[in-house]
Amino acid sequence: QVQLVESGGGLVQPGGSLRLSCSASGRTSTYDTMGWFRQAPGKEREFVAANRRSGGTYYADSVKGRFTISRDNARNTVSLQMNSLKPEDTGVYYCAANSNRINTSAIGNQRMYSHWGQGAQVTVSS
Numbered sequence: 001q002v003q004l005v006e007s008g009g010g011l012v013q014p015g016g017s018l019r020l021s022c023s024a025s026g027r028t029s030t031y032d033t034m035g036w037f038r039q040a041p042g043k044e045r046e047f048v049a050a051n052r053r054s055g056g057t058y059y060a061d062s063v064k065g066r067f068t069i070s071r072d073n074a075r076n077t078v079s080l081q082m083n084s085l086k087p088e089d090t091g092v093y094y095c096a097a098n099s100n101r102i103n104t105s106a107i108g109n110q111r112m113y114s115h116w117g118q119g120a121q122v123t124v125s126s
Contacts, residue, residue, distance in 0.1 A: 002115050004095045009120030016124070017083045022095030022117055024076035031097040034071055034078040037110055038122075040091040047108035048093070049080060058107045063089075085124045092119040 008020040024031065035050030035058075049059045049069040057069060066085075071078040078095065096113035106112045 004097060004115055004117035006093065006095050006117045006120040009093065009122045011123045011125065012085055013126050014085060014087055014124055016085050017081070018085065018122060019082070020080040020093055020120055022078050024097060030073065030076060031099055033102040033107070033113070034095070034097045035107070035113065036069065036080045037094045037096055038091040039094070045094065045110060047110070050107050051078065052101060054101050056104065058104070060108070087124050090122060090124050093122050094119045
């Protein structure tokens with residue numbers, strides 16, 4: 001049974017930083033594509049960032065220049081460094097992964113990801 005476990009959420013003031021981490025446990029198989037999605041209250045879940053082992057890093061326009069995704073392939077972990085946070089970044093952040101490569105055109109499509117974490121709350125408020 002594959003499990004993705006997020007950590008690092010919390011409350012931060014606007015302009016502050018947070019770092020989310022996601023670790024995969026269970027099977028020893030590795031994932032080509034790992035990423036982050038988020039869901040704000042009353043809104044649909046949306047793509048934030050993704051990284052492919054086979055090459056390529058992608059960000060939603062709303063977080064470019066502020067968020068950085070990184071991964072440790074040996075440990076099957078992926079992190080999201082979030083800087084210059086804004087109130088509109090508030091939401092539940094989900095780690096997602098897929099064993100096979102996801103094409104660039106579909107990298108932001110949550111239906112392409114087969115494994116999901118339980119989510120971590122990020123609140124940006126003064």
